Amino acid sequence: MLQLYFTPGPSAIYPTVNLHIKEALRKGYLSDSHRSATFKGIYKETEDNLRMLLGIPDNFSILFTSSANEIWERLVQNTVGKKSLHLVNGAFSKRFAEIAAEYGKETIIYNAEEGSVVSPDTIKADNEVELVAITHNETSTGVSQPIEDIISIRKKFPQALIAVDAVSSLPIVELPYDQIDSAYFSVQKCFGLPAGLGVWIVNDRCIKKAEELESKKIITGSYHKLLAMAKKAEDHQTIETPNVLGIYLLGKVVGDMLNKGIGQIRNETLYKAGVLYYGLQTHPLLNPFVKNEKLRSNTVCIFETNDKSIEIINFLKAKSMVIGSGYGSFKNNHIRIANFPATGKEQIEMLTDKLNDFQ
Amino acid sequence: MLQLYFTPGPSAIYPTVNLHIKEALRKGYLSDSHRSATFKGIYKETEDNLRMLLGIPDNFSILFTSSANEIWERLVQNTVGKKSLHLVNGAFSKRFAEIAAEYGKETIIYNAEEGSVVSPDTIKADNEVELVAITHNETSTGVSQPIEDIISIRKKFPQALIAVDAVSSLPIVELPYDQIDSAYFSVQKCFGLPAGLGVWIVNDRCIKKAEELESKKIITGSYHKLLAMAKKAEDHQTIETPNVLGIYLLGKVVGDMLNKGIGQIRNETLYKAGVLYYGLQTHPLLNPFVKNEKLRSNTVCIFETNDKSIEIINFLKAKSMVIGSGYGSFKNNHIRIANFPATGKEQIEMLTDKLNDFQ
Secondary structure (H helix, E strand, O other), X not given: OOOEEEOOXXXXXXXXXXXXXXXXXXXXXXXXXXXXXXXXXXXXXXXXXXXXXXXXXXXXXXXXXXXXXXXXXXXXXXXXXXXXXXXXXXXXXXXXXXHHHHOOOEEEEEXXXXXXXXXXXXXXXXOOOOEEEEEOEEOOOOEEOOHHHHHHHHHHOOOOEEEEEOOOOOOOOOOXXXXXXXXXXXXXXXXXXXXXXEEEEEEHHHHHHHHHHHHOOOOOOOOOOHHHHHHHHHXXXXXXXXXXXXHHHHHHHHHHHHHHOHHHHHHHHHXXXXXXXXXXXXXXXXXXXXXXXXXXXXXXXXXXXXXXXXXXXXXXXXXXXXXXXXXXXXXXXXXXEEOOOOOOHHHHHHHHHHHHXXX | OOOEEEOOOOOOOOOXXXXXXXXXXXXXXXXXXXXXXXXXXXXXXXHHHHHHHHXXXXXXXEEEEOOHHHHHHHHHHHHOOXXXXXXXXXXXXHHHHHHHHHOOOEEEEEEOOOOOOOOHHHOOOOOOOOEEEEEOEEOOOOEEOOHHHHHHHHHHOOOOEEEEEOOOOOOOOOOOOOOOOEEEEEOOOOOOOOOOOEEEEEEHHHHHHHHHXXXXXXXXXXXXXXXXXXXXXXXXXXXXXXXXXXHHHHHHXXXXXXXXXHHHHHHHHHHHHHHHHHHOOOOOOOEEOOXXXXXXXXXXXXXXXXXXXXXXXXXXXXXXEEEEXXXXXXXXXXXXXXOOOOOOHHHHHHHHXXXXXXX
């Protein structure tokens, strides 16, 4: 039976994906060498489309990894000699800090209360910090760090590199690329694609930093060293045989998004988030976990359930709708609803109605 | 126009893949959480099928990475404190040794002449060696290290871990799992699947070694530390959101191979290799690059072309057949033909006929 997915990653598949997969199979793209002109063309199309959709400046490279987890590791290996600073507002930002520690880096951690963000005012300037890690959209708690906070942090850390985790918010968020040095996302969130591909957007300052670390004989990795990846990317190639299908599908779906218009997609997302947050306002059991409206994510909407998560999830499942449970310790007291571009307005309206039926 | 692919990776897609992709999309498997029972079931089916097809004993874990490149890196990080030994018989075995050096390990390298293998007799025993890296099937030169050599090396290095690169030979090769500690392959070779997934088969001795390194505070990685991966695998999960489609398709195609019978698949491969090597015996231009028949790969068949590679490739391309060029410096003087299970006997016979038409 056909189910509607509102899961926060892996997520509902973008409506055009089936057709693009068939085309890739029909044209033999999955059997062509990753050194062929065909593959370079696929890489180039995906890169060009992403640059256009997201407005990425020319001083940024676009690199492909297997996951955002890998991007955390490569950022640590390639941009931190000794010290990184982490704004922790949930499980994923915490994990990034742990990865830095696992590689022996000194990590300065600012913790936000769950459901909130670290206020830039509380962060002490420190010119030894090499990387500041900010999670724009925390998939675990549904909290979103305002863009103006990123700009304040930039002012406080002019020397450091700033990396923005936009795993579950790109392409909905408009990032200030002139104020940051790296951003990254996973394709199984807002892009509605099969999981197994991370996209790492990285500027010339990061590359310079990796060069500096290498010149100091610091180990920056092996096959996925930033310098080696960036060099191959100039020729629209990857080091290893990559997830060709993933790169192809991303390019095609981004192409579809360009046709639809990013403004339209962002407006629809806001509208759908409004339907959810305002449509459930009077629900006797559900309350948005993030109390401050300014910090509420538009793409991952999280509600407290008065410990009724399992009942709600099963109630919806019986109606062929799949939502996410709470993350980690919130498993039984939260529900997580993905509000990604693959999900239409009518679906979000129907979900809101059904949730209102559960009392 | 439909083309026949004889490319050595990415390669011809296994005939059932289209149907399995449709089923995965129809059933919503790509939108389900990677923490769900659905995903655990997918992981378990793939693992169980692989164990049965390859005869993998219970003391081995089966782990998923993004590529064989990543497996090289994870082996170095997790099983080598100081010193590894590498039998180098082509570009890929050489690259593994380079990765060990990039992580600051002392690498002992035995080089074979191109088109041949390192004879175990020439290797000096050394009880400081922690990992011996053997490439069973060199995709760059089409040379195959005999299994009896692996057994001789085991005797010479009883303490060391032995890792076998079977990237382009599993499931065709029957590996002596009681004589080795790790083996690995990529799905885009003999399994005929879309690229973007590596399979790492790793025993309890490797895990014990990783524990030993961690207890010595040696950095073994972060999200893909061997110990963390192996622990998650016990529960049929991965650390990160993985390439779910890749894991699903692998399980299904291995299921199809089990239905056909591994004996049948191996016999057909031998037959098809025979058609190629013997069918081109009297060709005025083509000669097998590997002179010693005992060392010739059955899965990646490489021929010298008297510098006519480009002409031959274009000649076949005009007939809708795609083969691989030579690797690296052999680009213009070799052709590489994948003889993987996705390719039928009739196709190899037709290719051999067409090659004989080129004089």
